[in-house]
Amino acid sequence: MIDRRTLLGSGLAWAATPALAGTTPDFTSKRPAPADRRFVSKAVEREIARVSRQIADPKLRWMFGNCYPNTLDTTVKMGVADGKPDAFVITGDIDALWLRDSSAQVRPYLHLAKDDADLRRLYHGLIARQARCILLDPYANAFLEDPNARTKLSWALADKTDMKPGVAERKWEIDSLCYPIRLAHDYWKATGDVTPFDAQWADSTRAILRTFREQQRKHSPGPYRFLRSSDRPTETLMLDGYGAPTRPIGLIHSGFRPSDDACVYPFLIPANYFAVTALRELAALAMAARSDAALANEAMSLAGEIAAALREYGTMRLRDGREVIAYEVDGFGNAIFMDDANVPSLSSLAYLRCFDRNDPLWQRTAVAAWSDANPYWSSGKVVEGIGGPHVGLGHIWPMSLIMRAFSQDHDPRMLRNILRMLSNSDANTGFIHEAVDQDNPATFTRDWFAWANGLFGELLVHLAATQPKLLEEML
Template sequence: MRNNIITTALAVATAVYADCPDYLSYALVPHGPFSGGTYNLSYMRPDPACRTFNSTIVESAVTNISNLITDPDLKRLFVNSYPNTLDTAIKWKGTANGSDEELTFVITGDINAMWLRDSANQMQSYLPLLTASDAYNSLASLYRGVINLQARYLLIDPYCNSFQPPIESGVSPSPNPSASDDTVRPNYTNTSIFECKYELDSLAAFLEVSSNYYNATQDATFFKKYQWVDAVETILQVATNMTVPTYTADGNVSVLSYSFTRLTNRASETTENGGLGNPFNNGTGLIRSFFRPSDDATIFQGFIPANMMFSRYLASASLIAAAIGENDLAQRMSCMASGLRDAITASGIVTTRSGGQIYAYEVDGYMGHNIMDDANIPSLLAAPFFGYLDVNDTVYQNTRQLILSAQNPYFMRGPDISAIGGAHDGPGYAWPMAAIVRILTSNDDAEITQQLQEIVSTTDGLGLIHESINTYNISDWTRQWFSWANGLFGQMVLDLEDRKPELLKQSFQGNSSTA
């Protein structure tokens, strides 16, 4: 009966959505009513009948929090941004064939595919509102669907980062022309995989969304029902495989379980040495990552932020394994997490010319290290946000001071916005996501106020958080529809309402100053 109800509901929804505008186009055009503030921000929420998932809890939060915001443009940006994933990106929700296993297919926004990392973070936006519930229309059900579908994807190929719609959805796969040049993977098919870049943080994302759900609901039973344990075992195997050094003890070149090449004119879209990447010496104990969370290739595969995130969520997810009686698995997870933390401390901390200690962005296990940071999470800036360390940690604060300065080659500065960017969009493009993370990891009222001012004033009137913005021309930006960044902005506003509510009473109607 439940499956029949779901099928009927989906059929009705499909008929309604057929009359709805494509949000990719809708989000490019301003819509009234406008905010009436200096920046006169557009209203960007779809009609309620066109929203992809409706949650009364989220709607109440949008109303309640917006009523606490004084500035009309900040209020409008919050109202547009926080529900954006639910409004636009729950492409399909249903159950697996012949089962009651919930599945949730979440797109990033303007790309019709599900990234492990993005979908986990899109769900995290609503973590403050998550409670235990069996209801099909609950946030808890959305979470369970994402966890189940991610587990399925990991069992298809755990080295891949982005996937096509599940067959049950009836949603057609989307072509990815670039992916046709990938080194062939055993399970690669455009009907199931969208992109196959191995990123350690994608594995960490599955552990993150699992831990977030468990900690909020204490629903251990769920994790025994389907493929969660198999997915975690697969993750541990990949992590072990990716500790193999480039050279064996006698100097032979190791055979790796993964390689990647692509025909491209961008170095960040492929890897060195015929797909193996730059040499990696694993006396470090770190786990390799071929790509960053920006989907750009690492220079040195000892990618510190992803190792931090993996260690943090491997430890927390081990509590789930213990709660369902998988004691051996829990022990192996806990030991690997602890070993990684030691490895990060031993190999990821470097001494600058001035004598201070900072975290490197990447290391190779020889003598090479890359001093920078990128806007995408996990980043060095975000380490306290995802719980790896305390915001007052001395090495973190040293690192923060450097990466929020011109000493970071990807800290973009301009008259309208100054924030960390990255190789993905290139020099001159600051990412609002990094400005949001800066707020989430700051206790300085002046710093937070400045960053809010810059964010509010640089949406080009559209009232949505873009991927990146030209620091000298706010009308030159990338991605009008990027659900993760929008949800993160809303999550940040909820955080401010909790710890610094007085800042939401300020006016942001003036011009920002350069950081």
């Protein structure tokens, strides 16, 4: 299989399916045959049946049945390590585990784990695997199944960075360390189970704290640098691999955004907000699971420091005078307003529990992000939403529509419009893609993107609970 980055570099990134455009799918399940599914949960199968009964629209129902179990069906590799469960969860069409993606991919099943031993085994295995990955290299974003192997990802072979065995790619992204904390915290909240939070897990959280402190860069640039030869400037960092200059103000530097694109200014504000929330959640979990006051206090202290810096440096004014949350800043007074579809984004901060969705500052920011104040928002003949530089202008990520639906789930009219656009964005494949052409969604990237599929399923489960009438009446 040609990897996505090679496709991007060759100019062949877009999968076009013109024969499907304007046709009607037959709604035959696109799931693997039962014998070929990598992981099976009876609780998930019951949930598919339960929610499907509430979805009147046949295409949405078909897409939900394909998308919701996609992570379990196609990406989970279960094993044993040190006598305990081990779960390696690939991102889809790339055979590697992203800390961000794997955490988000299994999130839609958390509410079922308390009563399903098989799911608890999956979460135990993934939490343990992520802890080992973080201890191997807290600056890496993606990892290999074999911790002794060298990366085979063609785009990462010649990277100038401290590449270790077991690492697939080494792009430093703040959210790569926030997502495992969020997964651990929410698993504990959903189940009350503290089994996964052993000494190894605690060591990995201390590595997270140490890395966040290093990347505040108060006294030195720290140990991380990254250079890549590419015809795309978003693939590498300036100034010998350290990124653009900053003034140390207490925020955490990020080399790359969750899109894997390089930051323009290294203080990525949505990721810093996510770090504050995740650190506070880590403190609660450290006390509940391990009675570790030292770990909890350190996490809370760092969260407070970052939060104070965000209050002072994390906002800006648009040309019309509106105060909004900035996307990136440098501490010298320079700031960028934009939004990228990848999570964490400005639009996703309510979903991530960083802001109450009724907070006036976040509301103003979300409205501006979903408008031409954001250079990566666009509206086409079929879909409107947010994209990003990763794929290019005029290409919308369905993920951005899903984030908008989660944060505006009190507005049935908006939800209907979003669900229609999501239904029209799949090119009749039955799955959610990375990005689609705003005028012709039959042109898209990534036909196997498990995070987006799971996020769509998570939304439908959420709406079945909060807006059942909408799903029952929408045709």
